[in-house]
Amino acid sequence: MRILLIGNFSPLCEEEPLHNFTLLNLLKRDGHECRAINIGDTRSKDERIVNAGSYFDFITKLISLGLRCKVIHFLTKGYVRPGLMKLMTTVFLGRLFRAKIIITLHSELFSIFGRLRSKMGGQQLLYFSFSLADRIICSDRHTFDVALTHHRAKEKFIIIPSFILLPEEISEKDTIRLRNLENKNRIIVFAGVSYPSLLFDILNDLLANYLDPGTGLAVCVSREDSVKLQHVIKEASGERAGNIVFIEPDDPRLLTLALTRADLMLRTLSCDARILFKDIAFSIKRPAHGKRYLYFPVSVSFINEGNVMDLCARIMKNLIEEPAEALMPSEEDFYEKIKDIYPV
Structure with missing residues (x-):
């Protein structure tokens, strides 16, 4: 057909x-x-x-x-x-x-x-x-x-x-690329990070004040800022640099593998690949597993009204630390x- x-x-x-x-x-x-x-x-x-x-x-x-x-x-x-x-x-x-x-x-x-x-x-x-x-x-x-x-x-x-x-097989190469996420209690994916943006500010505040050793981060930065932002994020993470995996914007397989392990995904808002409201908003999604698929039944969008970076980082800290019940897998x-x- x-x-x-x-x-x-x-x-x-x-x-x-x-x-x-x-x-x-x-x-x-x-x-x-x-x-x-x-x-x-x-x-x-x-x-x-x-x-x-x-x-x-x-x-x-x-x-x-x-x-x-x-x-x-x-x-x-x-x-x-x-x-x-x-x-x-x-x-x-x-x-x-x-x-x-x-x-x-x-x-x-x-x-x-x-x-x-x-x-x-x-x-x-x-x-x-x-x-x-x-x-x-x-x-x-x-x-x-x-x-x-x-x-x-x-x-x-x-x-x-x-x-x-969901990927049917995970190769040895995939395992090596994701080794910084091994044995982590919580994994957060940051997607579409650019500078300046509210999402970058939240990531920076989280790295500086709230990230614990048991949390792993998978960070996908925008294409135009890739090398520079990766360097800035590594500097900000200090001794936590070993908890971070960087994903290139054109590497969908690595992103999918990171999402299969993730507890939360944070990303900028967009429509038809056009980034929108990056200075004032971002989205949080919680992935769930189906029979053969990954999907996102729970999500919320944050919109900046004033200086809320610290508030958002504190909310993220609570989401990371509080044990969350696993979402029921869909049989559909x-x-x-x-x-x-x-x-x-």
Whole structure:
């Protein structure tokens, strides 16, 4: 079956592109003829991915790749206007192509900005897109509830968490790369760290005042700041430098392996690979394991109002020190649920 995936396939350390690549890999493994268009600001080097530049470039590539597809699946966080324009265009042209149209709304700020969409354009874009789509997948209950305010056809909507395929084997090389996380009581992943940013300030405060020997950190810094920031973080960590593993932005395997061991992930907010509000906000997510997948059923976003770095670091310290009950593993096969939506 010919399938076209459209979404963020940028080489960034966060769960959205990891989920998108997981879906692409599983569909190709099952023998489907699957292509993908990257609408993220950062270009993908994967030969299976077609990078879209301007809006008109996107339209050209959508027509070229989507014309004979049976399924067109658009994956987005859904709160940046250029992405919504591409979503509406995809749904409209997909209907002309007689393809089945699937939309995935990844969890983040849609549950906030979805309520604030302008009546002079934003709400109409969502209503039009949801009306013409065959199914809308929401990654959590909050996103589901907000999406329903834009379209009342509840039968179109379904909740399926964004998931990442767990590695089947861990090589000796992987073990060596993650050796600084061995035998740690708690592991925290910091993803998308840049300077200046609130996330960097929290990491710096945590290293200076609150990090204990039993906590391991996996830190993925932004591409443009990679070498410089790694040096600064090592200097700030002092004798705790042996507790840190650095992950390059284009190393999804190492990030996935770190997340399989992590108790918490902290990262900057983004949409379609565009970093947003890095000076005032960051997200905390708690991973859980399913049958074959990693997913994130618990998350919260922090927004800076005044000087809250020390407060956030103290909250992080309590989260690290307080024993947390393990999240119940899900027995659902999320990939099979998506395949059930696709035509046979």
